[in-house]
Amino acid sequence: MKFYLETYGCTFNQGDSQIIAATLEKDGHELTQSAAHSDIIILNSCYVKLPTQQKMINRIQYLNSSYPQSKLLIAGCMVDIDPQVLKRIAPPASWIGARQLSSIQEVVEGMLKGETIRKTGHSHDIKAGLPKKRFNPLIHILQIAEGCQGSCTYCCTRFARGKLQSYPDDVLLDEVEKAVRGGCVEIQLTAQDTAAYGEDTGNSLSSLLKDITQVEGDFRIRVGMMHPKSIGGDQESLIKSFQNEKVYKFLHLPLQSGNDQVLTYMKRGHSIDKFKETVRRFREAIPRLSLATDIIVGYPTEDDKAFQDTIKVISEVGPDFLHISKYHHRPGATSSHLKEISHPVMSVRARQLNELKTRLAYQNNQKLIHTVQNILITDKGSRGGWIGRNDSYKTIIVPEASLGEFLNVKITGAKSTYLYGEVI
Structure with missing residues (x-):
């Protein structure tokens, strides 16, 4: 067949x-x-x-x-x-x-x-340790948990993925060891909320990261999205884990709104101050950290003031990566009984936020021009060149390279979404 x-x-x-x-x-x-x-x-x-x-x-x-x-x-x-x-x-x-x-x-x-x-429905089968056909032989996707502990009012994904189920750390560690022995140079930790790992089993993401970084071999670890409320008491241990040279200095921490009242309506379980304090602590300990965050524009209770609060927070925090979504009702989501705001208004807000996103990303990338960065090559560019990531997980394109190798490059140019480099 x-x-x-x-x-x-x-x-x-x-x-x-x-x-x-x-x-x-x-x-x-x-x-x-x-x-x-x-x-x-x-x-x-x-x-x-x-x-x-x-x-x-x-x-x-x-x-x-x-x-x-x-x-x-x-x-x-x-x-x-x-x-x-x-x-x-x-x-x-x-x-x-x-x-x-x-x-x-x-x-x-x-x-x-x-x-x-x-x-259909939710089984409790463990996906960790199952054979995977890697479509990029250099990158291994490590599913550490499925489901979440959240109750976000706008979300329908939780109906498909269900409640949190963290996978056994020994099975995950064995999967990493096999992947590295098989030639993988990047391990991508993924879950609906990686920071929630272990909340149901007594384990923690920081402990898992510590074990993975001790695996022999020259490879890098990318940690996927973390909910601000899930970091909690594990924050200092997580920061220490991120300082390990094998872990990309990349923090994906979705904000969703810059207004506390909207966050309450969303049932996000965190405040603006909590988000900013987490970012501050990570950046103090890891100055070269790159920050990714997410914003939902036009949640039904978002008025002009709430949107301007979002603009203010994003301007203050200055993320390197910003994912913008326009709000739409989703099947089964509790916010779907609310009246959507005007779509033309939503489009204007999204455009304004996108302009800010592009400006901030470009400014952040410009600071790297003339610096020397160590990058890992994981892909060939579709329009030529080779694609690598520095330790902050920023995309850097170089004219010549080989897949899987680490290179020192001098940054020669910057766009809002990637950089150019020359091999030293």
């Missing part, structure tokens, strides 16, 4: 696709790069935002109508969030929920027999 696989969304979802691919190949099935030549088309969906939702619907309808000779399997978050839409747009399709990957063989075998199989 030949199968075709498309993946959308976060790093964790990419890890799920790697598990799907490896599991099916182990059973003797072949991954093909062509939907037209496949027996089964697998679409691993994302459903976090309304534009993504529409993209999924359009893509499923296209695949369903364009390749009638192939059976369609929908995986990922859409399955548990919006099954009614799936029934409407692709009634013959089979489904497998984000927390049902242990059933992938059963689902595929049933499909090959002509059955329509639908597996």
Whole structure:
């Protein structure tokens, strides 16, 4: 059997696709790069935002109508969030929920027999330690936990991913050791909230990081998104972990709004002061830290003052990376009973914030011109050159390099999203 696989969304979802691919190949099935030549088309969906939702619907309808000779399997978050839409747009399709990957063989075998199989709900299977087919052989995605402890009013992803389930640290450590021995030079820790790791088992992210950094080999660790409220009492230990030379000095800490009242409506569980204090402590201990944060523009209770508060906080904090989303109602989210604000107003606010984002990122990158940076090459550029990351996880493009090598480069130019360098 030949199968075709498309993946959308976060790093964790990419890890799920790697598990799907490896599991099916182990059973003797072949991954093909062509939907037209496949027996089964697998679409691993994302459903976090309304534009993504529409993209999924359009893509499923296209695949369903364009390749009638192939059976369609929908995986990922859409399955548990919006099954009614799936029934409407692709009634013959089979489904497998984000927390049902242990059933992938059963689902595929049933499909090959002509059955329509639908597996939904939350199993407690552990994804750690499962074989993964790495689509970049240098980068290993390490799923450390699934689900979260949050109750954010705008979020529908938690209905698909469920409550927090942290994976055993010894299994994770064994997975890292095998990945490094297999030639990986970057380990990407991922979860819906990496800082929540261990809250359900008595472990902690800082302890896990300490163990991983002791694995022999020359590699780097990228820590994924951390909820400000989850850092809590582990903050000082986390900062110490981030100081290790193997850990990228990259902090992804979503703010979502610069107004405390809006954060309360969102049920974020943290304040502006808590966010700023966390950033301050990390930056004091790690001066070369790069900061990524997220903002939702146009939450239903966001008035002009609240938005200006967001502008003020972002201006003060000066993040290196800013992810901006326009608010839209999501299926099952508790904020969806509120009235959305005017979309033209929302667009004006988003444009204003995007202009600030570009200006701040460019200013931060300009400071690196003429400095010498040590970078790790992990990709070839689609338009030429080679792509590396410095220890702050900033993208640096160089004209000549080899995959997997560490290089010292002099920064010669800067854009808002990346830098140019020359190998020394």
